[in-house]
Amino acid sequence: MEILVCVKRVPDTAENEIEINSEGNDIERDDLVYSVNEWDNYAVEEAIQLVDEHGGSVTVITVGDDESEEVLRREMAMGAENGILLSDDAFEGSDGRGIAAILKAAVEKGNYDLILTGAQADEGYAQVGGMLAAMLDYPYASLVNMIKPGDGKLKIGREIEGGNQEVNEIELPCVLSIQTGINEPRYVGIRGIRKVASVDIPTMGASDLGLDAGSVGQGAARVRRLDYFVPEMGEGAEMLEGSTEEIIDKLIELLKSKGGIK
């Protein structure tokens, strides 16, 4: 199976407190730690496991800037064979539809049986996989937490409300968005990263992909973020202040009065 996995470089929210800059037009990016989108790691791990068991190869692809190359290398250190960087000034400011259109052009340059994305990324849209599938006229399933290959098709599980699993059969080629928990992504050490440090990663721009630059990027976006802001806290929590001991004493009193300590 030839598998393409779409990955995105995002601020690591588990490591960072996201701060909004004083102009309110961006987040503070200076000391941000970036990593690969959490969901994409599960997608790459799943692709590698499928190929280990059933043969084929894994290619990781991203739409981003030069710095996005590092996430491709990280995923290649996990075991993806090939990486492709899609980068062009014309891509900047693309909305989800734009990103999907860029990816579609790249998909058509290859010959993939299966395309995986993460269920969602940092902006919380959960859209690129479904859009890409519709553009390619491939069947799609979101939130996939189980994949079992069969003849020309896959048996898949989708995670639905309450943790129940919706089992489907889907024909290849198809696009699946992967939910966390489907596997345990392998650890990548410094050594693994070093091994792929000099592997060539081709970069493609709009003209390489045969894309009309006006069909993607800021100009073509139908959905545009105007700013970042901190929402009104509403009531908000009453923050307990004082020394740790004082805080704990207050908290215990509160817990007792609310029936929190039996």
Next chain:
Amino acid sequence: MAQIFAYILHSDGVLDDTALELLAAAKKIDASADVTAIVTGKGIDDVCGKVAESYKTVWKIDNDAISYPNAEVIRKALVNILPSDAIVLMAHDTFGMDLGPGLSIKLDSAFAADVVDIEGVDGNTLKLIRQEFSGQASTHVDCDISTGAIINVRPGVFAPSGGQAGEVVDKSGELGDLSAKRKFIEILEAEAGEVDITKSEVLVSVGRGIEDEDNIEMVFELAEAMGADVSCSRPIVDAKWLEKARQVGTSGKTVKPKVYMALGISGSFQHLGGLKGNPFIVAVNKNPKAPIFQVADVGVEADILEFIPELAEKIQEL
């Protein structure tokens, strides 16, 4: 103004809470709009009747092929019957995530997901509010609706709206070819675990802030001292540090405790979606801006790795 539609979720003849939340959202787009509800399924006359108590027009889409809501099949049906500039509202849940993005491509419409508020329409621009980075930052968003739009609305954020009664229109004859390359087979129910956290009165809930599997032990010690049960957020289950049956959230359990202690949990909407019954919420987090503090009653800014053992010790001494 383009026609506004609301895709209605229902199961076993019961309307989902979002059915009337979408009506409220639609009224924020255009207060005077006659909103058309879309109801799909097999044998849905009763459901359509219930929806028609609040929506002016209800489109009934009754077909064997969608007795289970397979998003790929429903998309085909909708593409055949919706006007190309339709504004379609649906819930941003596991079905909306499956249907919305692809539908927007096939209808050549804009797509906005997980919308938490709507400020109105200005010409061809729909003004929306969303969040990014798991709720750590909010954004104003402009959505171009000149060729229609699919708007996935976050469940639970719009207070359900009442509406005027209307009539059911049967659209089942206009669906076209409904063959699809994805077939629904079955639903496998989540396994029961060693504890039933849906019955717990007091929950000590732990999130990614606990950092390491070895630290889970201290959470159990605290819970034991309090006479509480231990629950958790999703990353703890993904890492296999706790069993799935302890996960609180939309893809886990819905809990209704009296007291909920959120330790090192950021407060994503999927987590909070599993927290019902207005419990007394205590949040402990090292990030004072964590979204959990917006919904908690009492907050403590602290490192849980230090705070939990100290609190447990003090409670044990009582």
